[in-house]
Amino acid sequence: AVKVGQTLSQRPDILPEDVCEALKTLQTSNKPFPNEEAYRVLAEEFGAIGPVAPGLPATEGCDPCGPTLFKSLSADCIASASLGQVYRGETHDGQEIAVKVQRPGALRQCLLDGSVIIAALKALQGRYWNGDLLAIFDVTAAGIVKELDFRNEAKNAEAFRSSLSFLGYVDVPRTLPQLTTRRAMAMEWVHGRHLSSLSAEEAMRMTYMSCEAVTAGLVLTGLVHADPHEGNIMLADDGKLVFLDFGLMSHISEGVMEAFASGIQCVLSKDYIGLVQAFIDTGFVGSPIEWRARDGDPWQLTHPDGDTRIAMAKELQERMEACPGGGSRFGALSVVLGDMGFTWQMYTPPYVILLIRTFLTLEGIAGKVDPDFNIYEVALPWAVQRALSPSTASGAKTLRNSLLTDENKFQWQRIEMLIEQQQAQKLKGNEPSKGLDGGDADGVGLPAASSARARLMAQEASKAQLDPALAAAAADAQAAQAASPLDALTAVLGSSSGSTLRRIARDVDSTELLLRLASPSARPVRRLAVQKLADSLHNSISCSISKMVHAKYAARSSVPATQPWPVSEQAELREKLASKRARTVSWVLLRFHMSRQVAAGWRGAAAVCALAYVVMRVAVGVLVRSVARSSATMAGKALPTPMVAAVAAVAAALAKIAGRELSAIGTSFSNVAEELSDVGSIGAQAQPGRAPDAAA
Numbered sequence: 001a002v003k004v005g006q007t008l009s010q011r012p013d014i015l016p017e018d019v020c021e022a023l024k025t026l027q028t029s030n031k032p033f034p035n036e037e038a039y040r041v042l043a044e045e046f047g048a049i050g051p052v053a054p055g056l057p058a059t060e061g062c063d064p065c066g067p068t069l070f071k072s073l074s075a076d077c078i079a080s081a082s083l084g085q086v087y088r089g090e091t092h093d094g095q096e097i098a099v100k101v102q103r104p105g106a107l108r109q110c111l112l113d114g115s116v117i118i119a120a121l122k123a124l125q126g127r128y129w130n131g132d133l134l135a136i137f138d139v140t141a142a143g144i145v146k147e148l149d150f151r152n153e154a155k156n157a158e159a160f161r162s163s164l165s166f167l168g169y170v171d172v173p174r175t176l177p178q179l180t181t182r183r184a185m186a187m188e189w190v191h192g193r194h195l196s197s198l199s200a201e202e203a204m205r206m207t208y209m210s211c212e213a214v215t216a217g218l219v220l221t222g223l224v225h226a227d228p229h230e231g232n233i234m235l236a237d238d239g240k241l242v243f244l245d246f247g248l249m250s251h252i253s254e255g256v257m258e259a260f261a262s263g264i265q266c267v268l269s270k271d272y273i274g275l276v277q278a279f280i281d282t283g284f285v286g287s288p289i290e291w292r293a294r295d296g297d298p299w300q301l302t303h304p305d306g307d308t309r310i311a312m313a314k315e316l317q318e319r320m321e322a323c324p325g326g327g328s329r330f331g332a333l334s335v336v337l338g339d340m341g342f343t344w345q346m347y348t349p350p351y352v353i354l355l356i357r358t359f360l361t362l363e364g365i366a367g368k369v370d371p372d373f374n375i376y377e378v379a380l381p382w383a384v385q386r387a388l389s390p391s392t393a394s395g396a397k398t399l400r401n402s403l404l405t406d407e408n409k410f411q412w413q414r415i416e417m418l419i420e421q422q423q424a425q426k427l428k429g430n431e432p433s434k435g436l437d438g439g440d441a442d443g444v445g446l447p448a449a450s451s452a453r454a455r456l457m458a459q460e461a462s463k464a465q466l467d468p469a470l471a472a473a474a475a476d477a478q479a480a481q482a483a484s485p486l487d488a489l490t491a492v493l494g495s496s497s498g499s500t501l502r503r504i505a506r507d508v509d510s511t512e513l514l515l516r517l518a519s520p521s522a523r524p525v526r527r528l529a530v531q532k533l534a535d536s537l538h539n540s541i542s543c544s545i546s547k548m549v550h551a552k553y554a555a556r557s558s559v560p561a562t563q564p565w566p567v568s569e570q571a572e573l574r575e576k577l578a579s580k581r582a583r584t585v586s587w588v589l590l591r592f593h594m595s596r597q598v599a600a601g602w603r604g605a606a607a608v609c610a611l612a613y614v615v616m617r618v619a620v621g622v623l624v625r626s627v628a629r630s631s632a633t634m635a636g637k638a639l640p641t642p643m644v645a646a647v648a649a650v651a652a653a654l655a656k657i658a659g660r661e662l663s664a665i666g667t668s669f670s671n672v673a674e675e676l677s678d679v680g681s682i683g684a685q686a687q688p689g690r691a692p693d694a695a696a
Contacts, residue, residue, distance in 0.1 A: 168571025494581025
C-alpha cells in the first residue's frame, strides 16, 4: 500500500489534490522494521547455520555457536525504503557489501491491498480522469510485484550497466549471485558521495553526466532508470557515475524512442506542429485529436479554427512563448500541457508517467546546481543520433524528407528557418521575458498553474532550490566534455544503424549543394559554421591554456582543476572504431561525389571551385576569430586591464579587416559560381536531346 500510495501521490488526475498531498509523506517517511526480523529473513534466504554476523543474536533454528553468515554486518540499517532496508557488511573473503532485505510479508500485503484498490478504482472510474484507471493500476501493480523479487532487480542492474557501457563513465554495483534471492540481495559496496556532499565542480559534473546518461537511455537504448532521485545517484571516488535501486525501470519501444527524439529537437527548434506530432506518436495525444471549448463539454473532432493539429500547435506555441523557461525546462512544458488538458484530450500511458517523473527529478537535481541548465540541449546529441539512425520505416522517411527534396536536393529552407529562429531567439534573449502574470521572468521558476495536474508538475519541477555553494562552479567545463551532435554523427555514419544516413549522403545532389553553399544566399550558413567552429577551436585553446596555467601555478593556487570525465577502456576502443569507420565512409562518399563532379562538366568544375572557396573562407574565418578570442583570453590572464583592452581592440580590428576583404573576394566568386550554374541550366534546356552535364 505504501508503494501504491507513493505512485498515486504523483497523480492528482486520479485522486483529489489534497489526498495526493497527504500521500507525498510516504515518499520520505518510511519507518524501519525491527532488525531482528531482517536477521530472520537473511537467515532463511541464505540458509544460515549460525548467527548472521558476529555480535548479532542467532535467529530461531540456528546454532548460536555455528559459523556466521557474514564476517560483519551493521547492527542497524543504514537506509530504509518502502519495500525494504539496507545494511552494510563484509563477506568472509574481505569484500565490502550492501545487504538489502525485504520487509516481511510485503508480497502478501501488496496483493491484499491491491484487491481493495481495484474496488476503489472501479468506483472512481470516469469521475476524476478520462482514461482507464484499472489499466494504469495494472501496470503499476505489475511493476511493484516485479520489484518485490530482488532477482529481477539484479537482472535490471546488469542490463542497465550493459546498455550504457558505451558512455564509459556509468557504473552499477555488481550483485553477488550466490547471495541474491527473492527477498534478500547482496551487492558490492560503493565508495562515493551523494549530491549534498559534493564540491561545486563535482556537483556540476555529476549533474551533466546523470542527465546525459538518462536521456541516452530514453532515446537510444530504451532502458530508463525510472527513479533517478538524489538518493539513487552517487559520484564514486574514482569519478564514475553510479546508479542505485533498479526495482522500477521503464522499457521504451523503438517507435516511441524516435518520437521522443523528435520531440526534443522540435522543442529546441520551436517546431510546434512537429511537437504535436511527437505527442501523437508517443500516445500522449490521440489521433484524431479531440478538443472541447470548456471543461465538461463533450469532446469534438473539429475545431473552429480548422485543422485540430494546427490549432493545438498554435495554442501550444502561445503558451510556451509566454512561459518562463518554455524552451529550456521540461517542468514548464509539463505545466503547459497540464493546463491544456482542460480543452485537449490527453492520455497518460503508464510509461509516460514514469518518464515525466524521471525528467522532473533530473531537472530538480540540476536546479540545485545550475539555474540556466537546459535539459533539452543535454539530450540533443542523443536525439540527433536516434534521428540519424531510424529503426522504423516512418522514421527513415521522416529523416530523408527532412534533409532532401524529391529531386534529391538539399533542404536549404529548413537550415534557413533554423538560423532565423536562432537569431530571433538571440534578439528575444536580450529583452526581459515576461511571465504569465506579466512580471519579469528572471528568477521565476515556472508559470502559475490552473489545474491540479499542472500544479503537481510545477511543485515537482520547483522542488529543488538553487544551492549557492553547489552552483559556484562554471558549467562550461562540464558542457565541453558532454556529447555533441558531431559525436552523434560520427557514431552513426559508420555503424550498422547508419544505412539510411549513408544512402541520403550518397543520393544528395552534391553539385547543386556546393554551388549553393558558395552563393550569397548561403552567407548565414557560412557565418554560422565559422561561429561554431571558432567556438570549438577557442574552447580547445582555452583548455590547453588553462592546463598550462594550472600546471605552472598549481603550487600557488587553491582552486582545483576541472577533472575530466572517466572513460572505460571498452568505451575508448568503441569510440576509436566508430571514428575509423566514419573516416572510411567519409572517404568513400568523397570519392563518389568527386567522380560526380567530373561527370558534371563545367558545373562540376564550378562546384569544386566553390568547395575550395568555402573551405578557405571558413578556415580563415575560424582561424582569425579563434586567435583573436584566445589572444584576448591569454592576455587577460597575464596582462594588466588596460593592456588587455588594447590587445582586444587590435585583435577585433584585424579580424574586421580580414573579414571585409574575404567577404569582397567571396562575393565576386559567388557571382561567378552562380553565372556558371545558370549557363549550365540554360544549356541543358536549349539542348534537351543531350545530357545536362555535356550541355553544361
